[in-house]
Amino acid sequence: QVQLVESGGGLVQAGGSLRLSCAPSIRTHSIYAMGWFRQAPGDEREFVASITRTGGNTDYAGSVKGRFTISRDDALDTVYLQMNSLKPEDTAVYYCAASLVPYNYYNREGAYNYWGQGTQVTVSS
Numbered sequence: 001q002v003q004l005v006e007s008g009g010g011l012v013q014a015g016g017s018l019r020l021s022c023a024p025s026i027r028t029h030s031i032y033a034m035g036w037f038r039q040a041p042g043d044e045r046e047f048v049a050s051i052t053r054t055g056g057n058t059d060y061a062g063s064v065k066g067r068f069t070i071s072r073d074d075a076l077d078t079v080y081l082q083m084n085s086l087k088p089e090d091t092a093v094y095y096c097a098a099s100l101v102p103y104n105y106y107n108r109e110g111a112y113n114y115w116g117q118g119t120q121v122t123v124s125s
Contacts, residue, residue: 002028002114004096009119012086016123020081022096022116027077033099033106034079036070038092038121045095049081050106059107064090086123093118 003025012018022034035050049070050059058070069082079096097112105111 002026002031002098004098004114004116006094006096006116006119009094009121011122011124014086014088014123014125016086017082017084018086018121019083020094020096020119020121021078022080023076023078024098024114030100031098032102033111034072035097035099035106035112036079036081037095037097037109038090039095039118040089040092043092045109047107047109048094051079052106059105061107083121086121088123088125090121091123092121094121 004022006022008020031053033050033052036048037045038048039045047061051070051072067085072079095118096116098114099111100113103111
């Protein structure tokens with residue numbers, strides 16, 4: 001059983017930056033892609049960004065494109081989400097996820113097998 005450990009959430013003013021990190025509890029070569037989702041109060045969980053293990057192909061939600069960057073460190077088996085120019089509407093619990101299946105796209109919850117516990121990001125206006 002793979003557990004995903006997230007860190008880096010917090011409170012930041014609008015226009016500020018935060019970097020989230022996510023690492024699996026054990027090293028595994030079975031992960032095809034990792035992604036970030038978020039859920040604001042009263043809303044459904046939504047896709048934010050994803051990155052594949054092979055090729056490093058990335059995908060972003062339109063609402064974060066140009067402001068957020070997903071990256072990975074293969075040596076540490078860690079994925080990062082750099083969030084710049086944060087807005088109050090980015091406030092949510094952010095979840096890391098890992099997929100063990102080769103898909104063409106990883107922008108849906110069903111593509112993922114493991115989820116982190118979530119980390120709160122709050123952007124004040």
